[in-house]
Amino acid sequence: xxxxLKSVFLLTxxxxxxxxALAALPEKIFIGTGWDTLRKTPEEVLEESEAxxxxxxxxxxxxxxxxxSDGEVMNQDRVLSRVRFSYPHLRRFIPLFQKxxxxxxxxxxxLTVRWCPTPEERLSWDDDEGWKIFEExxxxxxxxxxxxxxxxxxxxxxxxxKARQFERIDSD
Numbered sequence: 001x002x003x004x005l006k007s008v009f010l011l012t013x014x015x016x017x018x019x020x021a022l023a024a025l026p027e028k029i030f031i032g033t034g035w036d037t038l039r040k041t042p043e044e045v046l047e048e049s050e051a052x053x054x055x056x057x058x059x060x061x062x063x064x065x066x067x068x069s070d071g072e073v074m075n076q077d078r079v080l081s082r083v084r085f086s087y088p089h090l091r092r093f094i095p096l097f098q099k100x101x102x103x104x105x106x107x108x109x110x111l112t113v114r115w116c117p118t119p120e121e122r123l124s125w126d127d128d129e130g131w132k133i134f135e136e137x138x139x140x141x142x143x144x145x146x147x148x149x150x151x152x153x154x155x156x157x158x159x160x161x162k163a164r165q166f167e168r169i170d171s172d
Contacts, residue, residue: 029108032060033154038076038112041065042096045106052105059108061154062100064093064144076112078137080165081121082130085137090144097148111145113138115157115165122163125172 037045037060045052045062052060065075068086072078079085100106117123123130145153157166 029058030056031108031110031154032057033112037061038063042093042100046096046100046103049100049103049106053103055105057105059106059110059151061110061112062097062150063112064090066090066092074137077114077116078121079113079141080115080117080123080134080137082123082133083137084133085140087140087143090140091147093144094148097144097150101149101151108151110152110154111141111148111150112154112156113141114160115155116160117163117165118161119163122165125168 032055040048040063042062042064045060063076065073066089068074068084068089070084072083074083074085074090097109097111100109123134141153145151159165
């Protein structure tokens with residue numbers, strides 16, 4: 001039975017793959033990601049774009065930070081929180097991202113988003129308003145990435161701050 005299921009699974013995968021579309025993809029794309037790139041503002045990345053062109057990378061993970069009308073920080077670490085992201089306050093990054101996306105060594109760059117709130121900002125599973133804010137924030141981030149000419153979003157949901165956001169706890 002296991003052998004049969006493996007065969008059916010492999011056949012299903014083989015039939016689902018669009019071989020001509022795969023042939024059109026580049027062989028490998030290298031994205032530089034880590035705490036070193038996360039410490040660079042988009043302005044710094046743009047200033048150092050010539051150095052990135054010498055690395056052999058195709059892109060990096062980018063970050064952003066601004067304040068909303070209430071003075072709250074909007075950045076890659078606060079997307080999954082009750083902080084409301086404001087597109088008008090973040091759109092200043094679009095021209096920067098567009099310039100970055102045209103640089104050799106940065107054309108495949110991604111906008112970083114961490115789904116790892118602090119324990120104090122953790123959303124209860126039944127917090128409909130909080131999850132609505134998160135949805136709206138992701139829409140703003142996706143719009144920034146798209147309008148900025150970036151290739152997409154790098155999602156990081158490692159529980160760095162031990163908030164247990166994706167575990168059910170008694171208060172949920």
